[in-house]
Amino acid sequence: xxxxxxxxxxxxxxxxxxxxxxxxxxxxxxxxxxxxxxxxxxxxxxxxxxxxxxxxxxxxxxxxxxxxxxxxxxxxxxxxxxxxxxxxxxxxxxxxxxxxxxxxxxxxxxxxxxxxxxxxxxxxxxxxxxxxxxxxxxxxxxxxxxxxxxxxxxxxxxxxxxxxxx
Amino acid sequence: xxxxxxxxxxxxxxxxxxxxxxxxxxxxxxxxxxxxxxxxxxxxxxxxxxxxxxxxxxxxxxxxxxxxxxxxxxxxxxxxxxxxxxxxxxxxxxxxxxxxxxxxxxxxxxxxxxxxxxxxxxxxxxxxxxxxxxxxxxxxxxxxxxxxxxxxxxxxxxxxxxxxxxxxxxxxxxxxxxxxxxxxxxxxxxxxxxxxxxxxxxxxxxxxxxxxxxxxxxxxxxxxxxxxxxxxxxxxxxxxxxxxxxxxxxxxxxxxxxxxxxxxxxxxxxxxxxxxxxxxxxxxxxxxx
Numbered sequence: 001x002x003x004x005x006x007x008x009x010x011x012x013x014x015x016x017x018x019x020x021x022x023x024x025x026x027x028x029x030x031x032x033x034x035x036x037x038x039x040x041x042x043x044x045x046x047x048x049x050x051x052x053x054x055x056x057x058x059x060x061x062x063x064x065x066x067x068x069x070x071x072x073x074x075x076x077x078x079x080x081x082x083x084x085x086x087x088x089x090x091x092x093x094x095x096x097x098x099x100x101x102x103x104x105x106x107x108x109x110x111x112x113x114x115x116x117x118x119x120x121x122x123x124x125x126x127x128x129x130x131x132x133x134x135x136x137x138x139x140x141x142x143x144x145x146x147x148x149x150x151x152x153x154x155x156x157x158x159x160x161x162x163x164x165x166x
Numbered sequence: 167x168x169x170x171x172x173x174x175x176x177x178x179x180x181x182x183x184x185x186x187x188x189x190x191x192x193x194x195x196x197x198x199x200x201x202x203x204x205x206x207x208x209x210x211x212x213x214x215x216x217x218x219x220x221x222x223x224x225x226x227x228x229x230x231x232x233x234x235x236x237x238x239x240x241x242x243x244x245x246x247x248x249x250x251x252x253x254x255x256x257x258x259x260x261x262x263x264x265x266x267x268x269x270x271x272x273x274x275x276x277x278x279x280x281x282x283x284x285x286x287x288x289x290x291x292x293x294x295x296x297x298x299x300x301x302x303x304x305x306x307x308x309x310x311x312x313x314x315x316x317x318x319x320x321x322x323x324x325x326x327x328x329x330x331x332x333x334x335x336x337x338x339x340x341x342x343x344x345x346x347x348x349x350x351x352x353x354x355x356x357x358x359x360x361x362x363x364x365x366x367x368x369x370x371x372x373x374x375x376x377x378x379x380x381x382x383x384x385x386x387x388x389x390x391x392x393x394x395x396x397x398x399x400x401x402x403x404x405x406x407x408x409x410x411x412x413x414x415x416x417x418x419x420x421x422x423x424x425x426x427x428x429x430x431x432x433x434x435x436x437x438x439x440x441x442x443x444x445x446x447x448x449x450x451x452x453x454x455x
Contacts, residue, residue, distance in 0.1 A: 001171050020172035020222055021209060023202050042210075043203035044276060045360075056249065056278040061206065062199045063279060066172045067224055110275060131359030132273030 010078030244283025
């Protein structure tokens, strides 16, 4: 039995009809039409569906859609300010981290959420934080280096949690 | 295809009322990191004939997400996520072993949603939090329509996916007594990050002048449930904790385990590494301060 679901998506309040058996990823892609979170495995292994839920990175295929009632969901689309990319996105571009690009939206979200929590990480911590995101092109090293560069402030100030949730 | 329903009660009365009136299969939802992928899988399959409809009951509004402390014990609500638990000062002050355990458990983005109660009630033999809880002799509090009951963690599991909890009972909280000894958790997976256990083990040791006074050793993923290894404990108590005694004691674990071949490892391999993991857990518990 479908229900009406209210939550905040990239700062905007949305109201959608969701089925009880739907996960958040399906809801975002099929009901709302936001295709930036990708469906890689649909069982929480690959991390390409990662979104930020209340300031924390979560795999959206593992979250039941109806449980996000009243919460704040941010996808890659919410990080861009007009034409201006988020520092993480700039760094990924600069370092040539994405190759095929399928894992990139998930990587961006996982890295952004991680830096909110730990703005000055070590290389090991970055690797650990991104360990839930698989990159079949094997770009892990560049992703790690790019996140470290952002944490050193090379790509401008990193937004605080409250700012990306506006 | 069967129909699905979703409820999110805000009190236990409401929850038991739903359970009483429905004829559907009922599934309690905590974090959902195990249930939702299973549901995704089910939806991709050809629907089975004659399946009952499913009512998913979310436990998120029942206020089970708090950690509290009293003079003798700490109480962890069943809906506390692993990330919250890892950061919690009370937990870290009295049981640093939880940080060690949670670090090894899945990955960051799973731990942000997954809950301790879900990990327990899933009753997977490879659950990572369970060996630690059993080594600390945690008590699990179940709440059902007929009241609450407390069950010691070592008597809680009945098999793969089965616990003593009845259909309508919800795991309310986990109670752990503050203790003198030290403990440690060791996990062996197929890789370092985001993996299920091939073998995991936890140890709790109380010692005086390097003589073992009390020991609780648990091992997971080598039997239908996580096991307490009495033989190992008996071999340790009263002895001096040297590398030699630890090695000798840990070898006793082989008699109590019954591993199987599965996707992660063979029974042969599990038999070989079980004593090693037990020994490492004991050693690290002895060294911990």
